Amino acid sequence: xxxxxxxxxxxxxxxxxxxxxxxxxxxxxxxxxxxxxxxxxxxxxxxxxxxxxxxxxxxxxxxxxxxxxxxxxxxxxxxxxxxxxxxxxxxxxxxxxxxxxxxxxxxxxxx
Amino acid sequence: xxxxxxxxxxxxxxxxxxxxxxxxxxxxxxxxxxxxxxxxxxxxxxxxxxxxxxxxxxxxxxxxxxxxxxxxxxxxxxxxxxxxxxxxxxxxxxxxxxxxxxxxxxxxxxxxxxx
Numbered sequence: 001x002x003x004x005x006x007x008x009x010x011x012x013x014x015x016x017x018x019x020x021x022x023x024x025x026x027x028x029x030x031x032x033x034x035x036x037x038x039x040x041x042x043x044x045x046x047x048x049x050x051x052x053x054x055x056x057x058x059x060x061x062x063x064x065x066x067x068x069x070x071x072x073x074x075x076x077x078x079x080x081x082x083x084x085x086x087x088x089x090x091x092x093x094x095x096x097x098x099x100x101x102x103x104x105x106x107x108x109x110x111x
Numbered sequence: 112x113x114x115x116x117x118x119x120x121x122x123x124x125x126x127x128x129x130x131x132x133x134x135x136x137x138x139x140x141x142x143x144x145x146x147x148x149x150x151x152x153x154x155x156x157x158x159x160x161x162x163x164x165x166x167x168x169x170x171x172x173x174x175x176x177x178x179x180x181x182x183x184x185x186x187x188x189x190x191x192x193x194x195x196x197x198x199x200x201x202x203x204x205x206x207x208x209x210x211x212x213x214x215x216x217x218x219x220x221x222x223x224x225x226x
Contacts, residue, residue: 034214043117044206044217046214046217098157099145101147
């Protein structure tokens with residue numbers, strides 16, 4: 001079962017930062033936080049993942065609270081192509097461990 | 112990231128027939144592959160996990176005799192929907208993991224419509 005809760009939907013103005021929250025209060029010490037997004041009728045796309053420290057890549061930044069019970073995905077300058085459903089998932093680090101998707105957040109970037 | 116392909120991208124079949132969906136990892140060896148199903152406006156639901164050369168592990172409520180999974184090589188897994196019915200119409204997505212990272216790379220999905 002999914003161990004995360006996310007708001008069902010959010011809007012963001014084009015060019016502004018999109019901040020997507022995720023609660024994972026029951027996360028275990030060795031579980032990573034992963035973010036994927038799914039554009040309509042496509043497979044999920046990997047965005048970023050982290051364990052404790054904040055992470056940044058070319059797509060986004062991931063801010064994890066010190067107690068690791070929540071995190072925020074930041075898209076620094078949202079574009080219309082960022083409109084998608086964003087999924088926050090927690091799972092252990094070993095290859096082969098399953099992903100259980102929650103309901104995700106449907107982000108709409110508004111022109 | 113790594114590339115995972117699925118074939119076909121969409122298929123329409125008659126009720127009672129069987130449909131095979133292929134999932135390939137194109138540029139890495141996938142020791143584990145996963146199959147998901149997604150109904151309209153819903154999230155992805157994990158159906159089964161397959162490791163190369165061994166039997167798949169199915170999630171609770173997924174009929175293993177209806178959804179046959181074969182993971183014969185490190186680059187190919189197949190899902191066969193046997194005796195398909197209209198309620199099996201869905202978006203089927205595979206993912207693969209392996210190699211140095213623990214990420215899962217997802218295929219583009221297969222849209223199955225059973226008439």
